[in-house]
Amino acid sequence: xxxxxxxxxxxxxxxxxxxxxxxxxxxxxxxxxxxxxxxxxxxxxxxxxxxxxxxxxxxxxxxxxxxxxxxxxxxxxxxxxxxxxxxxxxxxxxxxxxxxxxxxxxxxxxxxxxxxxxxxxxxxxxxxxxxxxxxxxxxxxxxxxxxxxxxxx
Amino acid sequence: xxxxxxxxxxxxxxxxxxxxxxxxxxxxxxxxxxxxxxxxxxxxxxxxxxxxxxxxxxxxxxxxxxxxxxxxxxxxxxxxxxxxxxxxxxxxxxxxxxxxxxxxxxxxxxxxxxxxxxxxxxxxxxxxxxxxxxxxxxxxxxxxxxxxxxxxx
Numbered sequence: 520x521x522x523x524x525x526x527x528x529x530x531x532x533x534x535x536x537x538x539x540x541x542x543x544x545x546x547x548x549x550x551x552x553x554x555x556x557x558x559x560x561x562x563x564x565x566x567x568x569x570x571x572x573x574x575x576x577x578x579x580x581x582x583x584x585x586x587x588x589x590x591x592x593x594x595x596x597x598x599x600x601x602x603x604x605x606x607x608x609x610x611x612x613x614x615x616x617x618x619x620x621x622x623x624x625x626x627x628x629x630x631x632x633x634x635x636x637x638x639x640x641x642x643x644x645x646x647x648x649x650x651x652x653x654x655x656x657x658x659x660x661x662x663x664x665x666x667x668x669x670x671x672x
Numbered sequence: 673x674x675x676x677x678x679x680x681x682x683x684x685x686x687x688x689x690x691x692x693x694x695x696x697x698x699x700x701x702x703x704x705x706x707x708x709x710x711x712x713x714x715x716x717x718x719x720x721x722x723x724x725x726x727x728x729x730x731x732x733x734x735x736x737x738x739x740x741x742x743x744x745x746x747x748x749x750x751x752x753x754x755x756x757x758x759x760x761x762x763x764x765x766x767x768x769x770x771x772x773x774x775x776x777x778x779x780x781x782x783x784x785x786x787x788x789x790x791x792x793x794x795x796x797x798x799x800x801x802x803x804x805x806x807x808x809x810x811x812x813x814x815x816x817x818x819x820x821x822x823x824x825x
Contacts, residue, residue: 527787528726532738536806537700537794538722539813544693545740546820551690569691573681585685587698634680641690646819652812653689659801659809660692666799667699 547640554636560629563588563596568630569637571606571622578611579618584670605629700793707789713782716741716749721783722790724759724775731764732771737823758782 532538548562555565566586570577574585579597583590597620600606605626611617622630645653685691701715708718719739723730727738732750736743750773753759758779764770775783798806 525791527722527790532723532726533814533817534810535790535794536797536810536813537697537790539810539817540693540697541701541740542738543813543816543820544690544697546822547690548694550820569680570685573685585695587694637680637688637690638678641688644689644816644820648812648815652808655805656809656812657687657689657692659805660689660696661686662801663696663797664686664692667696667703667797669699 543644547644551636551640554640555633558633558636560633561596563592564600565633567593567596567600567620568605568622568626568633571620572627572630572634576609576619576621579608579620581670581672582620584672600626696797700797704789704793707793708786711786711789713786714749716745717753718786720746720749720753720773721758721775721779721786724773725780725783729762729772729774732761732773734823734825735773737825753779 527535551565552562555562558565560568563586566588567582570582570585574581577585579594580590582597583593586593588596597606597608601608603625605623607621607623608618609621611619648656680688704718705715708715711718713721716739719741720735723735723738727734730738732747733743735750736746739746741749750759750761754761756778758776760774760776761771762774764772801809
């Protein structure tokens with residue numbers, strides 16, 4: 520029986536995956552925002568640094584997808600990150616209208632102070648959950664992202 | 673080896689659960705918001721109706737936790753839902769300073785038009801994912817919510 524044939528009362532709020540995921544990420548992101556404030560960063564800035572530490576020179580539109588941030592919000596964050604010397608924006612050599620973003624060495628250093636907070640927040644999420652269950656969970660998330668995403672990244 | 677000892681480059685962005693969950697819920701919530709606009713609803717209103725259809729007479733603060741909505745935003749949504757006759761706000765019989773919220777019959781009818789959209793969005797998320805994997809995934813989410821939540825609900 521699919522979801523539409525059963526009601527929410529039959530399924531139960533705490534068995535409805537989007538409810539659980541919104542609850543978990545709402546709390547995770549609020550806690551992360553508080554920790555970031557102590558480091559002088561905002562969520563869009565921190566996400567941009569994290570993505571740029573592992574993705575080489577994305578277009579601004581790609582970075583908006585990776586960071587789940589509105590492009591206008593991201594652009595403001597990038598202006599500030601560039602002023603602080605943490606990223607560079609460069610015209611795409613193959614398309615003069617497109618801008619690519621790269622992280623600087625200083626940006627990598629700031630990300631290194633940020634990463635332990637991200638890693639320990641993830642560890643708290645998975646507290647008491649065995650490694651094989653954790654891996655199965657991430658594998659399901661990867662399938663869900665392919666199901667739901669609109670972009671090829 | 674725990675997360676802090678490994679770097680994000682070692683783990684990989686697409687193995688980092690909070691990244692995947694933010695990507696998935698960002699897309700899910702954006703799609704849901706578009707569907708709701710067609711029904712004349714906003715996300716806080718829709719979440720409030722969904723929770724009230726299965727949770728009996730929560731306090732406003734409890735409803736804010738369930739709906740992952742700032743209390744000020746939720747309060748505005750509740751004023752509008754009450755004006756439209758979809759919910760009632762009543763003083764708690766045991767605490768004259770506290771307000772409890774209940775759904776009306778009209779509210780339940782509106783939720784019935786909303787629910788198929790929620791159910792099919794969840795089904796799209798789990799497309800191609802076997803039922804046992806889906807159940808294991810939800811069980812892990814339930815453990816994560818207990819790990820991360822600040823409230824007993």
